[in-house]
Amino acid sequence: MNTKAAKMLMVAAALAGAAHAATLRLETIAADPAAMMPLHLASAAGEAVAAMQFDFVFSASLFSVTGVAAGPAATAAGKEVQSSVVVPGRVRCLVAGLNREAIPEGVVVNFELTVAPAAPDGAFLVRIENAILADPDAGAVPSQTVNGVILIGPVHPHSADTDVNWRISLSELLRVIQLFASREYHCAEGTEDGFAGGPGPRDCPPHDSDYGVTQNWRIGLSELLRLIQFFNSRDYHVDTSAEDGFALGPVPLE
Ligand SMILES: [Ca+2]
Ligand SMILES: [Ca+2]
Incomplete structure (x- = not known):
């Protein structure tokens, strides 16, 4: 050097x-x-x-x-x-x-x-x-x-944002890719996000990456792509008018 x-x-x-x-x-x-x-x-x-x-x-x-x-x-x-x-x-x-x-x-x-x-x-x-x-x-x-x-009101951070810093990190994205790859998922207490891959109980609110008309206890490709957008955009925020309840960009002051 x-x-x-x-x-x-x-x-x-x-x-x-x-x-x-x-x-x-x-x-x-x-x-x-x-x-x-x-x-x-x-x-x-x-x-x-x-x-x-x-x-x-x-x-x-x-x-x-x-x-x-x-x-x-x-x-x-x-x-x-x-x-x-x-x-x-x-x-x-x-x-x-x-x-x-x-x-x-x-x-x-x-x-x-x-x-x-x-x-x-x-x-x-x-x-x-x-x-x-x-x-x-x-x-x-x-x-x-x-x-x-x-x-x-009844708003919350995205289920994928397990460390609640209003950003989707690589490890948080990889976790959802895991659920995507396991085809279906279910409620599981005690895991990082309250879910696990595979069949099982569905007695909790679904994952935020499984939403709208495609809310079916499976993370689909378009649902996964939505989370990849959040990952790429550095941060995300609550948007009560959006289909999944979230939008790209920083949390607003008002
Ligand atoms: Ca995070
Ligand atoms: Ca779905």
């Missing part, structure tokens, strides 16, 4: 390391008509986070935040949460304390949300923006964020 290539590799390694020092992650939760959205902190080994500031962003026409409370991870480190509404749909939060304690991994903040009475059924994005994380010496800790999704 020449020196230039080695240098580039070192820079790439440093960037890769820095990009994942800490993660702030929201969840996919159902709201009917209120819900608690937890914000999780996960840190790379040895990376201490002593304080943080961020904006919690959501659609002001769909939701209101009725409470912002410190989670167990913040409380364990003696931190308090202060919040203020910057504009409707944007709550700025500060998690800090008069100490140098590192916040352990876990739930840092719980957001109490209420759904507006006129909100339509669907799945809608909530996210963290402008995150600033600090170590005990007030040095910046690089962070990444994972969006949350709030489900309103």
Whole structure:
């Protein structure tokens, strides 16, 4: 390897390391008509986070935040949460304390949300923006964020999306190809998606890749091709007007 290539590799390694020092992650939760959205902190080994500031962003026409409370991870480190509404749909939060304690991994903040009475059924994005994380010496800790999704009404993530990240991964696609190849499938508690190949009980809602007029406890070729579209499009979202209940593209804010 020449020196230039080695240098580039070192820079790439440093960037890769820095990009994942800490993660702030929201969840996919159902709201009917209120819900608690937890914000999780996960840190790379040895990376201490002593304080943080961020904006919690959501659609002001769909939701209101009725409470912002410190989670167990913040409380364990003696931190308090202060919040203020910057504009409707944007709550700025500060998690800090008069100490140098590192916040352990876990739930840092719980957001109490209420759904507006006129909100339509669907799945809608909530996210963290402008995150600033600090170590005990007030040095910046690089962070990444994972969006949350709030489900309103009888909607759900696609059966194939077993890790519920609103993307169909290769392994999730391969799982459905397995069901496709086994000709028919049935309900099976305890499996990754609640189904198994072959004949058996059909006492659960069918797989989302088996839908519409071709809902027959078999994954057909056109049904499989639909999932391959989702796999190729990076992400998918709920679309209550679509035949299978889903569409290509990211989860909308409203
Ligand atoms: Ca997934
Ligand atoms: Ca079918």
